[in-house]
Amino acid sequence: MSNSEPVKATGLHVGEASPGVAKVDPILKASNVTRKFGGLTAVNVEHVEIPRGAITALIGPNGAGKTTFFNLLTGFDSPDTGTMEFNGKSLSGMRSHQIAKLGQVRTFQLTKALSLLTVLENMKLGATDQAGEKILGSLIPQIWRKQEAEIEKRAEELLRRFKLYEKKEDFAASLSGGQRKLLEMARALMTNPTLVMLDEPMAGVNPALTESLLEHVLDLKKEGMTVLFVEHDMHMVRHIADWVIVMAEGEIVAEGPPDQVMKEQAVIDAYLGSHQETDLGVVTGRIDIIDDGEKK
Amino acid sequence: MDWIQILSNTVESILSPVTFAFVLASLGLAMHFGFAGLLNFGIAGFMAIGAYGYAISVLRFDLPWWGGMLVSIAAAIVFAILLGAPTLRLRGDYLAIVTIAAAEIARLLFLTNTFDDFTGSASGLFGYHDSFRAANPIPEGTYGFGPFTYSETDWWVRIFALAVLAVVIWLLWALSRSPWGRVIKGIREDEDAVRALGKNVFAYKMQALIIGGVFGAMGGVVYALPSAVNPTVYVTSLTFFIWTALLLGGAATVFGPVLGSIIFWVLQAFLTNVLPALAQEGGILESLTSQQASTLRFILVGIGLMLIVIYRPQGIAGDKRELTFVK
Ligand SMILES: Nc1ncnc2c1ncn2[C@@H]1O[C@H](COP(=O)(O)OP(=O)(O)OP(=O)(O)O)[C@@H](O)[C@H]1O
Ligand SMILES: [Mg+2]
Numbered sequence: 001m002s003n004s005e006p007v008k009a010t011g012l013h014v015g016e017a018s019p020g021v022a023k024v025d026p027i028l029k030a031s032n033v034t035r036k037f038g039g040l041t042a043v044n045v046e047h048v049e050i051p052r053g054a055i056t057a058l059i060g061p062n063g064a065g066k067t068t069f070f071n072l073l074t075g076f077d078s079p080d081t082g083t084m085e086f087n088g089k090s091l092s093g094m095r096s097h098q099i100a101k102l103g104q105v106r107t108f109q110l111t112k113a114l115s116l117l118t119v120l121e122n123m124k125l126g127a128t129d130q131a132g133e134k135i136l137g138s139l140i141p142q143i144w145r146k147q148e149a150e151i152e153k154r155a156e157e158l159l160r161r162f163k164l165y166e167k168k169e170d171f172a173a174s175l176s177g178g179q180r181k182l183l184e185m186a187r188a189l190m191t192n193p194t195l196v197m198l199d200e201p202m203a204g205v206n207p208a209l210t211e212s213l214l215e216h217v218l219d220l221k222k223e224g225m226t227v228l229f230v231e232h233d234m235h236m237v238r239h240i241a242d243w244v245i246v247m248a249e250g251e252i253v254a255e256g257p258p259d260q261v262m263k264e265q266a267v268i269d270a271y272l273g274s275h276q277e278t279d280l281g282v283v284t285g286r287i288d289i290i291d292d293g294e295k296k
Numbered sequence: 297m298d299w300i301q302i303l304s305n306t307v308e309s310i311l312s313p314v315t316f317a318f319v320l321a322s323l324g325l326a327m328h329f330g331f332a333g334l335l336n337f338g339i340a341g342f343m344a345i346g347a348y349g350y351a352i353s354v355l356r357f358d359l360p361w362w363g364g365m366l367v368s369i370a371a372a373i374v375f376a377i378l379l380g381a382p383t384l385r386l387r388g389d390y391l392a393i394v395t396i397a398a399a400e401i402a403r404l405l406f407l408t409n410t411f412d413d414f415t416g417s418a419s420g421l422f423g424y425h426d427s428f429r430a431a432n433p434i435p436e437g438t439y440g441f442g443p444f445t446y447s448e449t450d451w452w453v454r455i456f457a458l459a460v461l462a463v464v465i466w467l468l469w470a471l472s473r474s475p476w477g478r479v480i481k482g483i484r485e486d487e488d489a490v491r492a493l494g495k496n497v498f499a500y501k502m503q504a505l506i507i508g509g510v511f512g513a514m515g516g517v518v519y520a521l522p523s524a525v526n527p528t529v530y531v532t533s534l535t536f537f538i539w540t541a542l543l544l545g546g547a548a549t550v551f552g553p554v555l556g557s558i559i560f561w562v563l564q565a566f567l568t569n570v571l572p573a574l575a576q577e578g579g580i581l582e583s584l585t586s587q588q589a590s591t592l593r594f595i596l597v598g599i600g601l602m603l604i605v606i607y608r609p610q611g612i613a614g615d616k617r618e619l620t621f622v623k
Contacts, residue, residue, distance in 0.1 A: 100494035112489035114482045125482050132475030139470050
């Protein structure tokens with residue numbers, strides 16, 4: 001991975017690290033949030049707080065309810081019970097675009113590139129408070145031209161960072177799956193968010209690019225943003241997360257700093273499995289057992 | 297066969313108010329479907345509301361012609377809000393169902409005997425021309441050349457329609473290249489993604505529905521302007537003819553609907569003239585009466601629509617690159 005180990009934020013929580021532990025400076029709080037689909041309880045979170053200015057990973061097995069929880073937090077779905085607070089403001093009854101306007105922006109697990117818009121248009125759409133997006137203002141270019149130029153400049157900078165600059169005039173539909181992930185993340189950043197929520201940002205991105213994406217995520221933290229992301233790649237989680245929250249069957253089963261959490265028996269049982277350090281071939285018996293000494 | 301007459305009739309359709317009405321309505325659909333992705337199958341309803349709004353205000357309430365047009369526009373706005381408010385938060389197909397039903401409801405309300413005093417029920421409305429013609433600045437006489445020879449009244453209708461058309465084309469063009477248009481196109485592609493960026497998707501869709509609806513209503517006004525309001529015009533097949541014109545020209549373009557409507561009417565005029573003549577002459581259409589032959593054109597329109605959707609889904613004026621990505 002990267003040459004220098006990222007600086008981890010510590011001292012985020014108050015007291016013993018356990019599910020629902022209070023944070024020193026929470027940006028997002030959720031209490032008694034439940035969401036049922038028919039008989040299935042997809043999310044049942046008693047209490048959770050997301051620390052401000054840190055990178056928090058939300059992990060858990062497939063179907064644990066991570067995406068559903070994301071949807072609830074961002075107003076794309078409404079909970080059956082419970083309350084949520086962002087920056088001390090209740091999110092109850094707020095619609096998704098209102099929540100986004102507060103500075104809480106998300107990406108989707110199934111990437112949503114706007115296919116028949118160019119890459120640059122995708123980016124520009126992310127910018128907030130555009131005078132030209134008002135119906136009457138849009139008719140008079142003099143009103144929005146200057147702002148448009150500024151937005152374009154910022155979009156191009158971000159595209160360079162995300163290695164998409166050469167593609168800026170292409171339709172987003174022509175991008176590869178990984179490039180679309182990058183575009184979606186870059187587009188989200190155009191909104192100048194305070195909390196960035198990424199649903200599996202690295203799925204399908206090649207290793208070299210993953211590395212530079214990790215750098216971007218770390219940069220976001222440096223710029224003062226808070227990041228909450230869902231990810232199945234444990235190397236990445238270990239490498240950049242300051243805090244890890246583990247979900248299983250809709251509930252939060254563990255939280256804490258990455259090293260600590262990954263040692264917990266509950267997490268190993270529910271998610272990691274006991275063979276995580278062993279080669280898959282060994283687990284499935286397809287290649288001979290290599291002794292530990294040789295492996296290291 | 298009198299080819300001169302056939303060609304003259306065909307060419308004449310380029311400047312016919314019906315063609316202009318189609319252009320206006322298909323520009324409205326372009327706003328709805330091409331730019332915002334809204335499936336409106338009730339454009340005929342918007343046109344009916346435009347036509348009746350105009351004729352009723354002038355005939356029954358003695359409004360001047362421009363007052364009647366303002367009433368048409370206001371009625372189209374109300375109609376769009378009524379259609380949009382319950383459906384625009386739901387999936388796209390709900391709007392499609394509601395619009396097709398609402399257009400039929402509007403038509404039947406105009407047709408029923410209950411409101412005969414206002415709507416003229418089955419006989420429709422006529423004789424509302426005085427105010428509009430009084431505003432005609434052109435001196436009496438016939439002007440023009442060849443197939444485009446009209447009286448001052450006919451010219452006045454055409455010039456007025458062209459002026460409305462110019463304003464509508466400018467509006468659609470200015471909106472579509474603005475940041476507002478970018479949001480609208482984003483919504484067409486994936487409204488959740490646009491929501492996640494903090495845009496009020498519902499409000500944008502409503503604005504697009506209203507603007508396109510007003511264009512459609514102006515199409516209805518232009519349709520009624522030179523002649524009468526006939527309830528048999530605003531049927532569901534009118535909606536699908538306008539869709540044909542739109543898809544023919546290119547849904548997500550400004551000039552596509554113009555081109556599509558003109559081609560549609562030129563072809564219609566040509567076939568209306570040539571098919572009965574062919575039937576009379578004998579040959580391949582020998583077994584058909586001239587009325588049957590003239591109905592044949594609708595079959596040809598249907599085949600044409602299928603061919604466009606299969607082989608050129610982005611329309612004549614559409615961006616070639618889009619073709620690669622059509623879902
Ligand atoms: N719209 C829905 N209707 C019915 N059930 C749903 C719906 N969305 C999610 N579920 C169910 O809720 C549970 C949680 O799903 P969710 O997508 O939140 O999982 P996840 O933790 O994001 O999993 P993954 O890691 O695979 O993305 C699953 O059992 C899923 O089948
Ligand atoms: Mg998920």
